[in-house]
Amino acid sequence: MRISARSALAGTVPAVLLVTMAACSSDSGSGSGDGGGNGGEIVLITPTPIGSNNFLQLAREGAEAAGEANDVDVEVYESTDPASIQQNIDAAVRDRVDIVVGVSFSVQDQFATSAIDNPDQQFLLVDACPDEQPANLSCAVFREHEANYLAGVEAGLLTQSGAVGAVAAVDDPFVHRWIDPFFAGAQSVNPAVTTTVQYVGGDNPFGDVARAKAQAEIIAGGGADYVNAAASGGNSGVFEAAAENGIFAFGVDTNQCPLSPGVIVDNSLKRVDVALQSAVEEILGGNAGGFQSYGLAEDGVGLTGLQEGVEDSECLIADHPEILEQVAAVRDQIVSGEIVVADPVEAG
DSSP: OEEEEEEOOTTTSOHHHHHHHHHTOEEEEEEEOSSOSSSOEEEEEESSOOTTOHHHHHHHHHHHHHHHHHTOEEEEEEOSSHHHHHHHHHHHHHTTOSEEEEESGGGHHHHHHHHHHOTTSEEEEESOOOSSOOTTEEEEEEOHHHHHHHHHHHHHHHOSSSEEEEEESSOOTTGGGGTHHHHHHHHHHOTTOEEEEEEOOSSOTTTOHHHHHHHHHHHHHTTOSEEEEEOGGGHHHHHHHHHHHTOEEEEEESOOGGGSTTTEEEEEEEOHHHHHHHHHHHHHTTOOSOEEEEOTTTTSEEEGGGSTTGGGSOOGGGGOHHHHHHHHHHHHHHHHTSSOOOOHHHHO
């Protein structure tokens, strides 16, 4: 198995050269053979460079695990903008790879269109799915709102100021899964809690550390003492602002607590790696075109605080076992259907 990566330079490199670049990409992971054991290949296309974006890091880990488990090569094409996303898709299709994998709701339209235009190519979209799902497009999505509701419950039980906030990348129904349920969870245990949200925006909303930090400072200045960080690669800026302003934050996707010890309460987890690997194996096994939704019941989302080993997580919630007991009870009520967390995407 070969694992390699490249970045697309949209607007500066012709599409035909992008294909050549893909074939000549440098090795960036374990294994460096001249080809996979069975000649298969998976291409993972990201909407932005992976960098410190932990969501995209999880996707890469899932693709690499799928490659190792199925003895196929893995290529990672890092995009820079919508034009380069399409260039990357076109390059992968021309190479006739086994599966073209896309991650993030921001690539949904291009993957749906490309799947229709290339019915003999298998596509996998992780984190989104079009309303009209082509037969050659498999989807794996998450019910992030369920985990963020639980994080909100923690914030509502912990807040001393009676105000909580959220810093989000953009004002979009999908991103509201980290905002609205967080606020609803806080108010479910503390009805008097007030809420506020700030958006990063700008040219790089999912990776602008400085702008994310500035928005978190606004929230801190408004009196909130807990903030949910939903700024993706910009989350480190939220954590910096929290540390400098004496407030506390929640991370997302993976355990981000070690990034800022003493500041991060908990994390709303999202098992992108597991979902991607599972979907790839289904497609390679002949079960293409599937749809899978991962929530609390499937252990596809959750909280670090409810995982084994929380005492070693460096998350502040580990010091509040009584709160974790209450949150675990709420989780069970969501799983059983006694509590239904509204999905902002459906409302939007």
